[in-house]
């Protein structure tokens with residue numbers, strides 16, 4: 001680790017600090033769980049594609065699932081299997097989980113809602129991921145629709161996100177839900193990849 005900390009050089013350093021320094025009490029999960037506890041990570045077993053998918057708010061007991069899917073989905077960009085469960089357990093995110101039968105198959109995480117009276121109410125969609133074996137079955141769609149509804153209920157006027165410049169499936173999903181390309185950020189990720197920042201204004205908030 002260098003002097004400036006593990007993510008000192010990259011955009012994620014600022015994001016981590018912002019998330020940590022802020023306190024959104026209304027979004028705290030009910031119960032604390034020991035961070036890093038991964039004793040309960042079970043291997044993913046594919047449910048029948050016929051089984052109904054439900055979306056619910058994540059519980060502390062979902063932390064091992066968030067950790068294991070973060071590693072699969074985002075491990076190539078940095079240590080997200082540490083960062084995302086840590087942010088979730090810190091109670092500074094709104095996290096939704098998609099469950100099929102009793103098996104968790106995806107999650108989406110919204111960061112702190114910034115509510116400076118002089119600027120728009122804004123939040124970052126920190127992550128969305130679906131188990132690779134369950135891709136292309138509409139689960140990403142369900143998570144996005146529910147997250148946008150949750151953001152609307154909290155009067156979030158503007159959402160932004162970062163995704164890798166070469167992550168075309170994700171960019172297609174985000175464009176489908178009204179996000180547009182805003183900025184290219186060089187070496188944004190801990191492992192050095194560039195990111196694309198995308199933004200979306202709430203339909204009710206557009207002037």
Ligand SMILES: CC(C)(COP(=O)(O)OP(=O)(O)OC[C@H]1O[C@@H](n2cnc3c(N)ncnc32)[C@H](O)[C@@H]1OP(=O)(O)O)[C@@H](O)C(=O)NCCC(=O)NCCS
Pocket residue numbers: 073074126127128129130131134135136137138139140141142162163164167168169170172173176
């Ligand atoms: C992006 C991701 C969440 C999509 O989840 P999914 O459950 O497969 O998505 P869905 O089946 O609900 O598809 C929803 C929309 O996403 C887009 N999409 C998803 N996969 C796509 C692909 N391989 N190619 C092009 N578009 C794709 C399409 O717009 C699709 O809508 P359509 O079916 O009307 O064309 C999933 O690919 C994933 O987990 N990727 C790894 C993690 C990641 O990159 N997250 C985003 C950055 S935070």
